[in-house]
Amino acid sequence: MATEKWVYMVTAQTPTNIAVIKYWGKRDEVRILPVNDSISVTLDPDHLCTVTTVSVSPSFDRDRMWLNGKEISLSGSRYQTCLREIRSRGGDVEDKEKGIKIEKKNWEKLNLHIASHNNFPTAAGLASSAAGFACLVFSLAKLMNVDEDSSQLSAIARQGSGSACRSLFGGFVKWTMGSKDDGSDSVAVQLADEKYWDDLVIIIAVVSSREKETSSTSGMRETVETSLLLQHRAKEIVPKRIVQMEEAIKNRDFASFTRLSCTDSNQFHAVCLDTSPPIFYMNDTSHRIISLVEKWNRSEGTPQVAYTFDAGPNAVLIARNRKVAVQLLQGLLYYFPPKSDTDMKSYVVGDNSILKEAGLDGANSVENLQPPPEIKDNIGTQDQKGEVSYFICTRPGRGPVVLPDQTQALLDPETGLPK
Ligand SMILES: Nc1ncnc2c1ncn2[C@@H]1O[C@H](COP(=O)(O)OP(=O)(O)OP(=O)(O)O)[C@@H](O)[C@H]1O
Numbered sequence: 147m148a149t150e151k152w153v154y155m156v157t158a159q160t161p162t163n164i165a166v167i168k169y170w171g172k173r174d175e176v177r178i179l180p181v182n183d184s185i186s187v188t189l190d191p192d193h194l195c196t197v198t199t200v201s202v203s204p205s206f207d208r209d210r211m212w213l214n215g216k217e218i219s220l221s222g223s224r225y226q227t228c229l230r231e232i233r234s235r236g237g238d239v240e241d242k243e244k245g246i247k248i249e250k251k252n253w254e255k256l257n258l259h260i261a262s263h264n265n266f267p268t269a270a271g272l273a274s275s276a277a278g279f280a281c282l283v284f285s286l287a288k289l290m291n292v293d294e295d296s297s298q299l300s301a302i303a304r305q306g307s308g309s310a311c312r313s314l315f316g317g318f319v320k321w322t323m324g325s326k327d328d329g330s331d332s333v334a335v336q337l338a339d340e341k342y343w344d345d346l347v348i349i350i351a352v353v354s355s356r357e358k359e360t361s362s363t364s365g366m367r368e369t370v371e372t373s374l375l376l377q378h379r380a381k382e383i384v385p386k387r388i389v390q391m392e393e394a395i396k397n398r399d400f401a402s403f404t405r406l407s408c409t410d411s412n413q414f415h416a417v418c419l420d421t422s423p424p425i426f427y428m429n430d431t432s433h434r435i436i437s438l439v440e441k442w443n444r445s446e447g448t449p450q451v452a453y454t455f456d457a458g459p460n461a462v463l464i465a466r467n468r469k470v471a472v473q474l475l476q477g478l479l480y481y482f483p484p485k486s487d488t489d490m491k492s493y494v495v496g497d498n499s500i501l502k503e504a505g506l507d508g509a510n511s512v513e514n515l516q517p518p519p520e521i522k523d524n525i526g527t528q529d530q531k532g533e534v535s536y537f538i539c540t541r542p543g544r545g546p547v548v549l550p551d552q553t554q555a556l557l558d559p560e561t562g563l564p565k
């Protein structure tokens with residue numbers, strides 16, 4: 147087989163996700179087993195996604211990977227675990243057209259080339275590791291004809307990065323912590339697909355931050371070691387919240403959804419503060435955004451927007467419908483206008499058709515914005531230029547898909563090297 151020249155490849159696209167009931171803390175660092183269940187919303191891959199091409203050829207002399215065009219090492223234990231777990235489940239593959247036949251037993255011997263691209267900044271608090279490891283596992287499973295369902299695959303992705311297991315599904319997803327020592331029951335399941343609650347609009351404020359934050363992995367390790375509040379959260383609080391959140395999603399009950407998302411985000415950050423030494427992920431801009439949303443929700447009498455923050459200052463804002471999202475964007479741009487030379491289409495990315503609906507597609511449109519009446523005296527004026535790098539407008543989205551169009555492959559079909 148070593149003299150054969152064929153390259154066999156698969157390309158897939160996988161979404162990222164944002165937790166509304168947070169995963170924070172592991173009971174097993176190696177297998178990546180969490181101390182509590184978590185629930186997330188998958189974000190539309192049309193706006194935020196990873197694309198990965200995986201290929202196999204008898205002519206490859208070692209496993210190699212390129213991330214965003216640069217070769218990276220696969221020697222880390224998380225990559226090694228995912229590769230080993232997937233290889234051991236590989237099935238027979240035959241492509242008669244190309245005259246390729248790979249037997250199950252050969253997956254252990256054949257080497258892989260992998261190229262991956264995130265269409266959003268890597269390691270910037272936008273969960274690139276979630277989309278990245280989910281895409282790696284999903285595309286390899288397709289390449290190797292692995293006969294396992296998405297939940298079983300999620301248990302492999304989990305070992306790349308915990309939150310990655312939830313990116314194997316679209317819509318609303320629960321990661322069940324499981325109780326077995328081997329982690330086989332610590333898997334993701336879909337609660338509802340992306341069409342179930344499709345009124346929701348998600349606006350992410352990518353908040354400028356100078357220093358690199360503590361990574362989720364080391365941050366949660368320190369929390370587990372030092373925070374008593376985390377123990378209370380995991381045992382007493384989250385189990386009840388998970389039930390309530392499942393109910394809220396089932397009933398499309400936005401008021402409960404908002405209450406639970408916001409309080410859980412705040413408690414996650416409280417647990418970070420309860421860590422020794424304390425971890426600060428949010429900054430003044432994050433706090434200002436929370437204030438703005440809280441005041442607006444209060445003045446409306448019923449919640450219009452939910453907020454949640456992961457391990458960084460970026461705000462993920464979930465509006466109950468498009469009309470509210472338009473108002474939200476107007477309010478956000480009033481308080482966080484772009485720097486004077488910024489083009490609006492690069493300041494609001496993703497689904498930027500919302501700019502037109504918000505009347506923000508013309509020259510001077512931001513300068514003409516009026517302060518939202520309910521919050522005008524409380525937050526200060528338009529002095530926050532540059533605090534938000536940009537906004538992403540998106541919505542709940544689908545799970546992983548194979549991209550059959552060869553032109554989307556990141557590797558050359560002849561050489562198996564990056565295009
Ligand atoms: N497309 C990808 N394919 C495989 N691995 C990836 C991919 N993108 C990111 N990663 C891995 O994830 C790491 C970044 O994870 P990290 O947790 O630091 O950042 P993040 O996930 O973008 O942010 P956060 O966890 O704060 O939301 C990268 O160094 C790389 O190892």
Ligand SMILES: C[C@@](O)(CCOP(=O)(O)OP(=O)(O)O)CC(=O)O
Pocket residue numbers: 164165167168169170178184275306307308309310362363364456457
């Ligand atoms: C705050 C979070 O985003 C934490 C995510 O942590 P990671 O999944 O990045 O951590 P590791 O399992 O160590 O790779 C909350 C969440 O996504 O649930």
